[in-house]
Amino acid sequence: MPVVDYGALPEFPMRPGITGKWIASRERGAAGVGVLSNTIEAGCGAPLHRHEYEEIILVEAGKIWVEMDKVRTTATPGQCVIIPANAAHAWGNEGPEVLRVLFVWNSPEPFAPGKSTYLEGAPPAVT
Incomplete structure (x- = not known):
């Protein structure tokens, strides 16, 4: 049973103004779920895209x-947004302060080829 100290994990750049760290993924021992922590600067976000599975965003x-x-x-701290599978969506930091969110998918590799489609812009760097 893996225990992940996600406070100690290194962040990696995903997009301008957005860093991430994989809390749960196949390489961390997860077989059926992916959890990604993001830190997002004011005015930054992700363009229109969709995934073939549900996505939950916890603020x-x-x-x-x-x-x-x-x-x-x-949504604000203590709230979450549930996005249905294959629903086109975009998201971003609404406020002037740094946004910290957890993304949860029922896939340990949510950005694997064919699993996510970017309708605008390019996919993020995920490692």
């Missing part, structure tokens, strides 16, 4: 906006 600090089907919502 730890700051305020996130999420847009799906041309409807924009926001």
Whole structure:
């Protein structure tokens, strides 16, 4: 049973203003789930994309906006956003402070080829 000290994990750049660290992934011993911690600077986010599985975004600090089907919502610490499988969505940091979120997917490799499609922009760096 792996125990991951995710506070000690190194962050890696994913996009301008966004860093990440894999808390749960295949390489960390997860067989059916992926958990990614992101730190997002003000004004930064991810362009329109979709995954072939559900995505859950848990807000730890700051305020996130999420847009799906041309409807924009926001979430704050203690809240989560549940995005259905194959739903096109985009997200970003809504506030002036740093945003910290956890992304959860029912796949240990959510960005593997064919698992996510970017409808705008390029996929993120994931390692």
